[in-house]
Amino acid sequence: MxxxxxxxxxxxxxxxxxxxxxxxxxxxxxxxxxxxxxxxxxxxxxxxxxxxxxxxxxxxxxxxxxxxxxPDKRAIVWALAERRTAEGQACIAAALKDVGDAEGLRQAFSGLVDIYYGLFLAEPVMRDIWSGTQADKALRELELADSRANAEFLVAALKRLRPKADPAELEATALLVWQMGEAAMRLAISVDREEGDRLVAAYKRMALRELGDG
Structure with missing residues (x-):
């Protein structure tokens, strides 16, 4: 990847x-x-x-x-972003690989969101990299590729829960959930902690309702 x-x-x-x-x-x-x-x-x-x-x-x-x-500092930032992306994908793959029912999905997904939010809060490097994503074409492409890869892990879990669902719809839902998660994290860290916590909780509720539909 x-x-x-x-x-x-x-x-x-x-x-x-x-x-x-x-x-x-x-x-x-x-x-x-x-x-x-x-x-x-x-x-x-x-x-x-x-x-x-x-x-x-x-x-x-x-x-x-x-x-x-x-060759320049953009290459350094890119290398740091790629590293964190790879680490994140490994964590997501491990958390979702054994999901076999709706409760397991709820727990795994909620736990991943909490971990991701915690990293944004704890690591200034992550905040710096992703806060500039929209201004840098390469980082936008990296973020999108990351969302697609993470969506694949989620789709695999959803297919086990909803084997009769349209695969294309599952793929669209999963990709949207992950991409919205990126936006939710950026918003959450741009406000005070109390409001940020509420925003992340609201995102989890919305995402889980969509993932559990059907």
Whole structure:
């Protein structure tokens, strides 16, 4: 999934993709330090204010070494976004794979929404990345591809619960539920915590009513 999204975005000129993937353990460790440094800087000051020189200095690498893997800071943000997307998909797949009845779906879905909301609240990097999604074509494409992948996990669960349902309708419902979830999270973190909690609870009720229909 990650490779296909990155290739599509690079082809469209939407993002400056990483120059090369690290092949040796030493290089992988260096890239990890770079991304950890970038995450810390984004948490402190936001991605707009982050500078490549700051990332290199905090990671303890030369600026030339940083540019070997990341041509600019958009490539760093893209790499962080892809990583969080992959982690999220693994979590969703694990939570939904054994769902076999309506109550199981309710518990699994509600738990996933709570986890996702908690991550948005706890990780400034996630908030920074996704708050800028609508202004960046590559991140919009990544978000849509992520929603489609997550919808596939949900469709698989729904088919077990509603085997006679129209597959196309299930796919449309699942995709809409996930995409609305992204929007709900962005709205929830843009207001005070009390109102944000109410918005997330309302989203869960709406989504579960739709998923349980039929």
């Amino acid at each position: 990650e490779g296909r999204i990155a290739a599509k975005a690079e082809q469209d000129g939407a993002v400056a993709a990483p120059r090369r993937a690290p092949s040796q353990q030493r290089s992988r460790e260096r890239v990890e330090r770079m991304l950890a440094a970038a995450s810390a800087l984004i948490a402190e000051q936001g991605s707009d204010a982050m500078r490549m020189g700051e990332v290199a200095e905090r990671a303890g690498v030369s600026i030339g070494s940083l540019y070997q893997f990341f």
